[in-house]
Each structure stands twice: as structure tokens, then as C-alpha cells.
Amino acid sequence: MQAQPANxxxxxxxxxxxxxxxxxxxxxxxxxxxxxxxxxxxxxxLTPLLxxxxxxxxxxxxxxxxxxxxGLTLWPQDFIYLAGLLILAGLALFFFTALLGxxxxxxxxxxxxxxxxxxxxxxxxxxxxxxxxxxDKAPISAAKIRTKALKHTVWIAFSLWTGFTFVAxxxxxxxxxxxxxxxxxxxxxxxxxxxxxxxxxxxxxxxREQVCMYMCPYARFQSAMFDSDTLIVAYHPERGEARGSRxxxxxxxxxxxxxxxxxxxxxxxxxxxxxxxxxxxYECIACSxxxxxxxxxxxxxxxxxxxxRYTTENSSKGNPQHILRPRILVYATILLVLCxxxxxxxxxxxxxxxxxxxxxxxxxxxxxxxxIENVYTLKILNMDSASHRYTLRADGIDGxxxxxxxxxxxxxxxxxHETVVRLQAxxxxxxxxxxxxxxxxxxxxANHLSIIEEARFVGPGKS
Amino acid sequence: MDTxxxxxxxxxxxxxxxxxxxFIVAIVASGVFFSAFNPxxxxxxxxxxxxxxLAAYSIGFLLFWIIAIVSSxxxxxxxxxxxxxxxxxxx
Numbered sequence: 001m002q003a004q005p006a007n008x009x010x011x012x013x014x015x016x017x018x019x020x021x022x023x024x025x026x027x028x029x030x031x032x033x034x035x036x037x038x039x040x041x042x043x044x045x046l047t048p049l050l051x052x053x054x055x056x057x058x059x060x061x062x063x064x065x066x067x068x069x070x071g072l073t074l075w076p077q078d079f080i081y082l083a084g085l086l087i088l089a090g091l092a093l094f095f096f097t098a099l100l101g102x103x104x105x106x107x108x109x110x111x112x113x114x115x116x117x118x119x120x121x122x123x124x125x126x127x128x129x130x131x132x133x134x135x136d137k138a139p140i141s142a143a144k145i146r147t148k149a150l151k152h153t154v155w156i157a158f159s160l161w162t163g164f165t166f167v168a169x170x171x172x173x174x175x176x177x178x179x180x181x182x183x184x185x186x187x188x189x190x191x192x193x194x195x196x197x198x199x200x201x202x203x204x205x206x207x208r209e210q211v212c213m214y215m216c217p218y219a220r221f222q223s224a225m226f227d228s229d230t231l232i233v234a235y236h237p238e239r240g241e242a243r244g245s246r247x248x249x250x251x252x253x254x255x256x257x258x259x260x261x262x263x264x265x266x267x268x269x270x271x272x273x274x275x276x277x278x279x280x281x282y283e284c285i286a287c288s289x290x291x292x293x294x295x296x297x298x299x300x301x302x303x304x305x306x307x308x309r310y311t312t313e314n315s316s317k318g319n320p321q322h323i324l325r326p327r328i329l330v331y332a333t334i335l336l337v338l339c340x341x342x343x344x345x346x347x348x349x350x351x352x353x354x355x356x357x358x359x360x361x362x363x364x365x366x367x368x369x370x371x372i373e374n375v376y377t378l379k380i381l382n383m384d385s386a387s388h389r390y391t392l393r394a395d396g397i398d399g400x401x402x403x404x405x406x407x408x409x410x411x412x413x414x415x416x417h418e419t420v421v422r423l424q425a426x427x428x429x430x431x432x433x434x435x436x437x438x439x440x441x442x443x444x445x446a447n448h449l450s451i452i453e454e455a456r457f458v459g460p461g462k463s
Numbered sequence: 464m465d466t467x468x469x470x471x472x473x474x475x476x477x478x479x480x481x482x483x484x485x486f487i488v489a490i491v492a493s494g495v496f497f498s499a500f501n502p503x504x505x506x507x508x509x510x511x512x513x514x515x516x517l518a519a520y521s522i523g524f525l526l527f528w529i530i531a532i533v534s535s536x537x538x539x540x541x542x543x544x545x546x547x548x549x550x551x552x553x554x
Contacts, residue, residue: 063516065501079498170517188521214476215483 019136020209022119023129023268027292036107037116045161048168053385056172066414072346073414075383077353084342091338093218095331097225099323101232105219105285111211112285114162114204115271118155125151129268155205156197163197209272212285219282228313229322233286235266235277235308236316243277248301259303266290266308276308350448351384354441356455363458371401371424372459378419380441382411388443392421396437397457398429408444423457433461481539485531492531493524 024030050057052070059068067074067082074081093104105112126132126147138144167189168176179185185193203211212219226232240260246252252259260277267275269289274281276290294308315321359375367373382388390409394402403422411417423437437457443449502519506512514522 062520076498076501079495082494186515186517188515188517191521215479 018273020271020273021129021132021268022271022273022289023265023293024123025269025289025292027295029288030292033107033116033287037113040108040110040113041117045165048165048173058169059172060170062170064414071385073351073383073385075353075381078349081342081346084338084345088335088338088342091331091335094225095328095335097222098227098230098327098331101226101230102222102284102286103231105212105222106287109285111203111208111216112287114200115208117158118204118208119271121154121158122151125154155201159197159201159205160193162200163193163195166196167192209283209285212272213283219285223282225327227325227327228319229325231310231312232280233276233284233288233291233308234280234311234316235260236306236311237277240277240307259298259301259307261297261301263297265293265297269293350451351382352441352443352449352451353381353383354439354451354453355379355381356439356453358455358458364460367424370427372427372430372457373403373422373424374457375420375422376439376455378421378439380409380411380417380419382413382415382417384446384449385413387412388445388449390441390443390449392442393440394423394437395440397425397435400425400429400437400457425457425459427459430457430459430461434458477539481532481535485528485535488531489524489528492527493520496527497523 047058048056052068055068057068057070061068065076067078096103122132126135135144135147164176164180165173170192171189176185176189179189207215239258241258242256243260243262244255244257245261245263246255246257266277267273267290269292270276271287271289272283272285274283276284288310290308291310295305298305298307312321355378357377357379359377362375364372364374378392380390388411390411391407392402392404392409394400401424403424404419406419409417409419435457437455439453439455441451441453497520502516502523505519
């Protein structure tokens with residue numbers, strides 16, 4: 001082996017890249033992975049087609065600054081929910097990592113999902129692992145150029161579809177498709193389609209396992225969530241060693257060998273190009289391709305399956321296994337509490353907001369009747385999906401009067417209504433120069449839609 | 464034990480080490496920034512510009528990315544030059 005630059009722990013890091021040709025694995029985990037990939041790809045490509053109440057079901061409407069999530073409309077003020085959701089997703093990742101190891105990496109990470117899709121297309125066009133390697137070694141010929149051109153055309157077409165779908169989460173898909181076919185696509189929409197397509201093409205077609213090894217922060221810190229009871233993919237050295245080739249039907253013990261026939265298939269199927277028999281490595285994304293591959297070989301040799309298997313450090317050492325352990329309980333508790341808090345908060349969310357802005361030009365003025373008057377601009381934000389009529393009142397000072405042109409205000413669904421109101425109070429009732437007052441806004445047709453907003457009332461003060 | 468230095472790390476990986484973390488930071492930064500401020504209300508340097516919201520968000524994101532890239536480049540530069548300096552000093 002040539003010398004590789006290594007980091008301080010001696011692990012190869014930043015090695016010069018050698019292309020990996022993963023061999024296709026067949027078996028129960030491969031089927032499970034394909035099922036998971038198809039489900040996730042289906043969700044990604046079909047979600048923008050879903051409709052809800054005559055609009056796209058999930059849409060980040062940037063110009064209107066609204067995020068539609070089925071029946072829920074979120075405004076920039078609701079950013080906290082999105083942040084909460086991200087924190088929740090992060091915690092869920094911790095929880096599942098502690099319990100099941102890197103299942104996320106092997107079955108659900110977009111990098112894995114799209115890489116597998118691109119590998120599938122590559123296999124359909126260039127053939128299996130040995131055919132691909134032969135093709136790459138072959139001198140340039142018309143046939144080689146044709147095959148490569150076809151592969152890249154299919155890859156680029158799939159990337160463009162991916163990029164188009166991504167932008168369809170921000171611009172309604174029917175509008176986007178219309179603009180595309182009529183040549184009216186905005187420059188930025190085009191930019192983002194191409195940007196996302198290029199990223200997909202590069203990540204899934206070329207970078208592949210290097211993204212996991214060099215770019216993924218999770219791959220670097222996931223081991224912190226691991227303990228001796230975390231599910232890992234591992235080779236059984238006591239059973240497998242000493243490895244070596246033998247004829248079929250020979251009892252390995254009679255020739256001083258273990259169950260591993262050293263066929264190297266587990267290495268060939270590995271998408272990150274490692275040898276699982278060297279022990280747990282941080283490059284391993286727990287995709288379980290080597291389990292399927294080895295099981296197939298064990299079946300052929302009539303040996304029991306499971307030379308490479310899902311196990312835990314404890315169970316492979318014969319120690320007792322703990323599923324419920326402090327780490328799991330702590331992650332689960334935090335997860336449940338946060339989940340509950342977020343759900344309660346969303347269910348208690350009042351789809352109404354009131355902004356009160358005091359007139360900046362004059363602090364106060366005196367009316368003809370000798371009352372002190374303050375002017376406010378109110379911004380009423382109806383975040384509900386139906387239009388409502390509201391009444392407004394104010395309190396906080398004895399005998400406070402609210403003067404407005406309209407006693408009832410109608411605000412359409414999802415819009416902002418601006419109105420100017422005046423508050424009048426007797427100087428006698430003002431304890432200080434600046435007194436807190438409260439505006440109460442109440443929907444007439446829905447009891448739960450009410451909001452209270454504080455403001456200051458300024459007067460001359462006691463002299 | 465060898466330590467990776469600029470001359471040993473392939474160019475693409477150096478570029479990714481700068482571009483990728485700054486990309487993530489730019490997403491977070493523009494998410495927080497644009498939740499608080501509507502680009503319609505922001506008129507930089509009193510310029511009279513009329514651009515679409517998507518353009519405003521996109522330019523905002525790219526600006527955040529550039530700022531973060533500059534910062535990442537600084538970190539990258541100092542890390543590499545520190546390693547060279549330490550290597551010159553000997554063990």
C-alpha cells in the first residue's frame with residue numbers, strides 16, 4: 001500500500017481519491033433500503049403536486065412571506081416553530097443513533113438516497129461492477145463515448161428534475177412549469193434550478209462516499225452517541241478467522257480455518273470501500289450491504305448466516321444487553337417533552353397579531369375638551385384562513401376613551417389591516433408622564449381569536 | 464507522523480472545506496435575518512432599486528455566503544500557515 005497522509009490518530013484522512021465501484025447487494029436489507037429510498041424519493045418528487053384548499057399543500061411562499069403546511073399557514077413571526085422542528089429533528093437523530101446506530105446514514109440520508117439512485121442508473125447503463133471497471137480501463141472508443149454520454153445525459157436529466165422540484169417548494173409547481181415551457185422563467189428561478197441540479201449531479205454522481213467522509217458533520221460526531229448497546233454492523237472474528245479459501249463441502253475446522261472464505265465480496269459491495277472485517281470504522285455508514293452479501297455466500301457454502309451481522313458491542317462479547325439505559329431514557333424524555341411543548345404551542349396558537357405603533361411626531365396633544373390625546377397606528381394581522389370582523393377596546397387609565405372611525409374592522413384572510421386610532425384621557429387620571437395602556441382585539445365570530453397588546457400613553461405628567 | 468498540509472490536501476477538498484461550512488452558515492443566517500426583516504422594507508444606502516422578492520432573498524443569501532466564505536478562507540489560511548510554521552520549528 002502506498003503511504004497515505006494521516007492525521008494525528010493515524011487514520012487515513014484526505015487520501016487521494018480512488019473511484020469506488022460498489023457491487024450490487026441482494027437480500028433482505030437491500031430490499032428494505034430500496035423500499036425506504038423509493039418512499040423518500042416519492043415524498044420528495046410528489047409533495048409539490050399535492051393540493052390543499054385550492055393551493056399547493058406545502059409551499060414556502062417567499063414573496064408573500066408565508067409558509068403553507070397543509071391547513072396551517074405560518075408567518076415569519078412563527079419562525080420559532082421551524083426552529084423548534086429543527087431542534088426536534090436533531091434530538092430524534094441523537095435518539096435513533098444511540099439506539100440503532102447509523103440507520104439514518106444507511107437508509108434515509110439524502111446523500112445515500114440519491115447516490116443509490118445514481119448508482120442504479122449507472123448499473124443499468126454501464127453494467128455491473130466488473131463491466132464498469134472494464135469500461136473505465138478501456139481505451140477511448142465510439143462505444144465507450146456513447147455509453148458515458150448516455151449515462152451523463154440520464155444523470156443530468158434526473159438532476160434537472162430534482163432541481164426543478166426543489167424550486168417548486170418555493171414557487172407553485174404549476175406556475176413554475178408554465179414559466180418553464182413558455183420560456184418565462186425568472187433569472188433567479190433558473191439560477192436555483194441549475195444550482196440545485198449541479199449539486200445533486202456532483203454529490204450523487206461523483207462525490208458520493210466522500211461527502212460522508214469529508215463533508216458530513218454528523219459522521220464526525222455520531223460516535224459520541226454510541227455506547228456498548230448501540231446497534232452496529234460487525235464481523236464476527238471468532239467465527240470467521242482464520243479466513244482463507246477452501247473447497248465447498250470441506251469442514252473448515254479440519255483445515256484449521258474459520259467460516260470466512262476470504263471471497264472479498266463484503267469489500268466489493270461496500271459503498272465507502274472499507275473492509276468491515278477490520279472492525280468498526282467511521283467510514284461505515286451501516287448500509288448493511290456487506291450483511292446481505294455475506295449471507296448470500298454463507299448460504300452458498302451451507303454455513304449459518306450472520307458472519308457479518310447487526311449486533312451490539314455487548315452482545316458480540318456475550319455481555320447482557322440493555323435497550324433501556326440512562327442515555328436512551330434521557331434522550332427519549334427530552335424528545336417527548338419538546339414534542340409535547342411544540343404541539344401544545346401550535347394548538348394554542350392564536351391566528352391573530354396586533355402591532356401598535358405610537359405616533360412619532362407628537363408625544364401628545366390637548367383636545368378642545370381639555371383631554372390629553374395620543375395617536376396610534378395599529379397593524380392587525382389576520383393569520384387565519386378565513387376573514388374575520390374584529391372589535392377593539394382599550395383600558396389602563398380611568399375613563400380612557402378610544403376614538404376610531406370604524407367600530408368594527410374587517411380583515412381578509414392572511415392579510416394586514418392598518419388603522420389609525422386615538423386614545424383620550426383626562427390629565428387628572430394620569431399618574432405619571434408615561435402610563436401603560438392595553439389594546440384588546442377580539443374577533444366577533446370566533447371567541448378564541450383575541451389578543452392583548454400593551455402600549456404607552458404619554459401625557460404632560462403631574463407638575 | 465505526517466500532518467496534512469496544503470500541499471498534500473487535494474485542491475477540491477480544500478475548496479470544499481471553505482465553501483461547504485460557509486454554505487450551511489449562510490442558510491442559517493439568511494433564515495434568521497429574513498424572518499426578522501422583510502426585504503421590501505430594506506432599502507440599502509437609499510438606492511432606488513426595484514427587484515423581485517426572490518431576487519432579494521437570493522442576493523441576500525449569496526451575500527451571507529460570501530461573508531462566510533471570507534471567514535472560512537481566513538481560518539483555512541491561518542491553519543495551513545500555522546502548520547507550516549510548526550513544521551519549520553521542528554518537533
